[in-house]
Amino acid sequence: MKFDIDIFNAKMKEYDSEKLVTNNWGIKKGTNNLMMEYTYNPEPMNASLLENFRTWEQESSSPNIKVADTETGLIVTCKIDYVRPDKQLDDHIILMTGFLPKGNTPTLCFAQVLVEFTANENLNFNTEAITNQTVEKGSDITSTLIKILTKYCNLLPNSIKSQSEIGQMVDAPKGWKYFPDIVKANIECMAESIY
């Protein structure tokens, strides 16, 4: 199995393209590596809701994961930046996913996420590895992971309120609540970029 970053770029451009507007792969000033910038707006007619994100070029296991002396599994990892409007440093999402062939189709077999809030590290959050064995009946890995992220991100305003009482932070950047949508888009496009 191989991961193709050009296919990923194409899939991201096709993905819910009214809300998610994706640029080509490019180089961020001061670095040498590829990254892809995009905006996300759940209500495209309301420009004030637009937020900026960046996915860095994925690293895939090369060679594939060794199973029974064959190259069988694939791990794909990446970092996603939330480019915050409040001039704070970016927040980061580290995404680790694993794929195995089901028949001829690469199939997601686990996903795990680590979220880092640079302005309020007490909010940092990581999920367990979500696998087929841990999902609820009738659900799948991506949906389960997104459900956990959504639940957490919905709790963030309360966490921030608690923090604000001790004077650390007043408002939660609104892009935080888009994290589940961003992770979902990345995972689904990654899954379609493996052949």
Added chain:
Amino acid sequence: MCSVSFFQKSDFKGKGKAFNDAQVQPDLTYQYYDSNQSEFLFDNIDTIQTDSNAWVIVFDNIGYKGNYLLVEPNSNISDLNKVHRDNKGDWKNQIKSFIMYDVKPPFWDAGVARPYIDYGKLASYYPQSYTEKDNNTFAYQIEDSIYRINCPIFSNQTLDKVVYSITLDHENAASKDDHASFLAVFDNKGVLQDITSFVWAKGGAFQISDDAVSDIEDGIDFIADLADPFTDGAATEIAKQIDRAFSISCKLFNFASMKIYKLTDNGGMFYFLPVICHTINRLSWASSIEYPDHIVIIK
């Protein structure tokens, strides 16, 4: 049952000492020719004799390090003064440690003392890696950071395992670099078996318990129905291997991320975790028991 005999002098003369059964002797300072412990074997051997079931590797340093000599079964080496020892002369009075197997180990025919890590091959698995520091380190840029992988260092060997020490750095321009280290345990076929003694250093170091990482049979289960299409009757064993291949990385990721939960940085430190996970996979492919040809062997 296997046996090796060592003698002080050539032609099987002088005092002698026999060792029976497969065993490891990491330091012959503690092995004596006689019961009153007046003369030890350390740097005091000129003759070796093996029986039909003994595959013996002798080393010119303690801890199975340095140059090595493979001694076949039914060998009668009557004068080590005549046996070439790389560019350092001969083997007379040079043996400081040895290992004896009662079956031929899988790496024996390659002429190596253990499964080795092909460092060149390892480096090639990282995207656009480049060497640093006298070729003992290579680095690569991924995401927006630089990570270094130092040359794996042989750590220990037993009858059925060989251990390499692995160290990695994340270059952190804003403060001191982050460091990670662990021991990679391979079997005699060069198959990665375990990761132990995982340490992460960012200011104060923390260590992940060996149980947490190595207890791979429990907890995470990736098998589901994914193994079936390609297992062809060997489902259980293959499924276990799938579980093992992924779960070591996942457990590292999970436990380490819990530890850095309250830290913050430019993201490069956090991506260090996937770098480590990819390294574990790449190590499993860079280990070898093939005949070494134009490769760097870690002695």
